[in-house]
Amino acid sequence: MIALSQKQRRVFSQIALTAAAWSVAFIIFFPILWMVLTSFKTELEAFATPPSLFFSPTLENYQEVFGRSDYMHYAWNSVVISMGATLLGMLLAVPAAYAMAFYETKRTQSTLLWMLSTKMLPPVGVLVPIYLLFKESGLLDTRTGLILIYTLINLPIMVWMIYTYFKEIPKDILEACRMDGATLGQEISRVLLPMCKGGLASTVLLSLILCWNEAFWSLNLTAANAAPLTALIASYSSPEGLFWAKLSAVSTLACAPILIFGWISQKQLVRGLSFGAVK
Amino acid sequence: MTIQSCDLNASVVPMPVSNENSAASAHSKAQRVARWLVSPSVLVLLLWMIVPLSMTIYFSVLQYSLLYPGEHPFVGLENYEFFLTDEGFSAGMSNTLILVGAVLAITVVLGVAISVLINTPFPGRGIVRVMLISPFFIMPTVSALVWKNLLMHPVSGVFAWLAQVMGMEPVDWFAQYPLSAIILIVAWQWLPFAILLLMTAMQSLDKEQVEAAKLDGAGGWAIFRHITLPHLARPIAVVVMIETIFLLSVFAEIFTTTGGGPGYETTNLAYLIYSQALLQFDVGMASAGGLIAVVLANIVAFFLVRLIGKSLTEKH
Numbered sequence A: 001m002i003a004l005s006q007k008q009r010r011v012f013s014q015i016a017l018t019a020a021a022w023s024v025a026f027i028i029f030f031p032i033l034w035m036v037l038t039s040f041k042t043e044l045e046a047f048a049t050p051p052s053l054f055f056s057p058t059l060e061n062y063q064e065v066f067g068r069s070d071y072m073h074y075a076w077n078s079v080v081i082s083m084g085a086t087l088l089g090m091l092l093a094v095p096a097a098y099a100m101a102f103y104e105t106k107r108t109q110s111t112l113l114w115m116l117s118t119k120m121l122p123p124v125g126v127l128v129p130i131y132l133l134f135k136e137s138g139l140l141d142t143r144t145g146l147i148l149i150y151t152l153i154n155l156p157i158m159v160w161m162i163y164t165y166f167k168e169i170p171k172d173i174l175e176a177c178r179m180d181g182a183t184l185g186q187e188i189s190r191v192l193l194p195m196c197k198g199g200l201a202s203t204v205l206l207s208l209i210l211c212w213n214e215a216f217w218s219l220n221l222t223a224a225n226a227a228p229l230t231a232l233i234a235s236y237s238s239p240e241g242l243f244w245a246k247l248s249a250v251s252t253l254a255c256a257p258i259l260i261f262g263w264i265s266q267k268q269l270v271r272g273l274s275f276g277a278v279k
Numbered sequence B: 001m002t003i004q005s006c007d008l009n010a011s012v013v014p015m016p017v018s019n020e021n022s023a024a025s026a027h028s029k030a031q032r033v034a035r036w037l038v039s040p041s042v043l044v045l046l047l048w049m050i051v052p053l054s055m056t057i058y059f060s061v062l063q064y065s066l067l068y069p070g071e072h073p074f075v076g077l078e079n080y081e082f083f084l085t086d087e088g089f090s091a092g093m094s095n096t097l098i099l100v101g102a103v104l105a106i107t108v109v110l111g112v113a114i115s116v117l118i119n120t121p122f123p124g125r126g127i128v129r130v131m132l133i134s135p136f137f138i139m140p141t142v143s144a145l146v147w148k149n150l151l152m153h154p155v156s157g158v159f160a161w162l163a164q165v166m167g168m169e170p171v172d173w174f175a176q177y178p179l180s181a182i183i184l185i186v187a188w189q190w191l192p193f194a195i196l197l198l199m200t201a202m203q204s205l206d207k208e209q210v211e212a213a214k215l216d217g218a219g220g221w222a223i224f225r226h227i228t229l230p231h232l233a234r235p236i237a238v239v240v241m242i243e244t245i246f247l248l249s250v251f252a253e254i255f256t257t258t259g260g261g262p263g264y265e266t267t268n269l270a271y272l273i274y275s276q277a278l279l280q281f282d283v284g285m286a287s288a289g290g291l292i293a294v295v296l297a298n299i300v301a302f303f304l305v306r307l308i309g310k311s312l313t314e315k316h
Helices: A006-039 A043-047 A060-067 A069-102 A108-119 A124-137 A143-167 A171-179 A184-195 A197-213 A217-221 A229-237 A244-273 B002-012 B016-060 B078-085 B087-117 B125-137 B140-151 B158-165 B178-203 B207-215 B220-247 B252-257 B269-279 B283-315
Strands: none
Touching: A006 A244, A006 B087, A006 B125, A006 B140, A006 B178, A043 A244, A060 A069, A060 A244, A069 A108, A069 A143, A069 A184, A069 A197, A069 A229, A069 A244, A069 B016, A108 A143, A108 B016, A108 B283, A124 A217, A124 B016, A124 B269, A124 B283, A143 A197, A143 A217, A143 A244, A143 B016, A171 A184, A184 A197, A197 A244, A217 A229, A229 A244, A229 B140, A229 B252, A244 B125, A244 B140, A244 B178, B016 B283, B078 B087, B078 B283, B087 B178, B087 B220, B087 B269, B125 B178, B140 B158, B140 B178, B140 B252, B178 B220, B178 B252, B207 B220, B220 B283, B252 B269, B269 B283
């Protein structure tokens, strides 16, 4: 038995820790990595056993995906719906969060908690009436319909996040503005918004991520006209056969922008996703 | 400079009482404005909650099928009776509970282990962190199909190849263990959420306390058991409750992979209600089921709101 000095032992445990952490990260990241790799294979290589690791990458899947006009149609729906719902959500959430953070009343806390509780309503509980209401009012399979739904389901999270950012701004600064005779509009646009740019940006990102990936209402309320990318990819579930490379290419395209947004905003996500209960 | 001019004004005004009055009236005016700013959000959320939910309650006591237009007679609690005694319900209920329980167990245990593992600095920690949380940003339909086709396929999937390499019989996941396959996919999607929250919580762990325990000769396990785990108790509770809310309504993963089958083997409550409503067009029964799902979620939400409310009052 070789006795190790303390220093040697520390080096070994550091190496073991690094190796363990990297292996775990590799295993968890592997499905995404594999999807991206498969998207650059031919359909034959994608289906091969043993899986081909060394292959000459091809862009033909991407060309084919872009060549089919319907991909752009779905992608455009995703963009319009996510941006529309985020914009509408911000328009509602910023004033509400402002009022709650700077003019706190007895009811503010319970209002906030009540808003959160609407988020906990399971969507299937209201699926039938929403479906029927949408059918009656012609909102079924429209982008407007999905924008409305997404705004409503994300509004509590947005109000909550912006509220916690506004709370961090010292009230004295706003008092000083008011003393100087700044109007409410000036106070918000010239002082408040510039001071919370980062917070508001991460709220926007989180909302975009949640809208882009939403897959209950988009699958149930849309068909050909307003279906976003989540629905396009779900349509790949039925046929079996040599289409994995194309599926991977579509999936990679659909996930890449959001993955990057997620990497940028990962630190702020905790605040929004845990409703401030974890710091 | 502007603040100085303010002070000057105040000293010029001889009666501080009237000044206070006008300040108070300005304040109450601001309060009014504030109420106007909150009301749109409150109003739309109120409508969002009350209108569809009362419609669900109303439909749930009617005999209402989209296949038979015309009258929708009142049938009392019949829909509930049918829904609760249907074989789909007991299957859906137990699948829901198994799915929620298994995913919670996997994500919490692995989440704690991984966040402890990556808490001490090592080369490339930033990249490792990004890799670990990535699955959270993949849309559910994509992760379901990538897992089903590229990984779990019994012939050409990566898992089948790994099994072959190790000399084992490849598993046909969706035929042999469909519910386990769904659990694996959903757990993969939610593990990053647990890691993200627990990792953040680990950063506020008192390092001096750990050092002191080490000096006293405490081993790694003892430190984990008596310092780390108690510190993580609250974030774990938050993870459990927030995940439960979302896991109760897992839908897209089932929709894209198994369609609830074979039989009822992967049908959870959310999928069962969807199939009643949009595949069998039975509005009354689906509404009754929907309300049962709402009640279930409310039980969890009750505790969650209390937990969050507590942290809200602690903070301010």
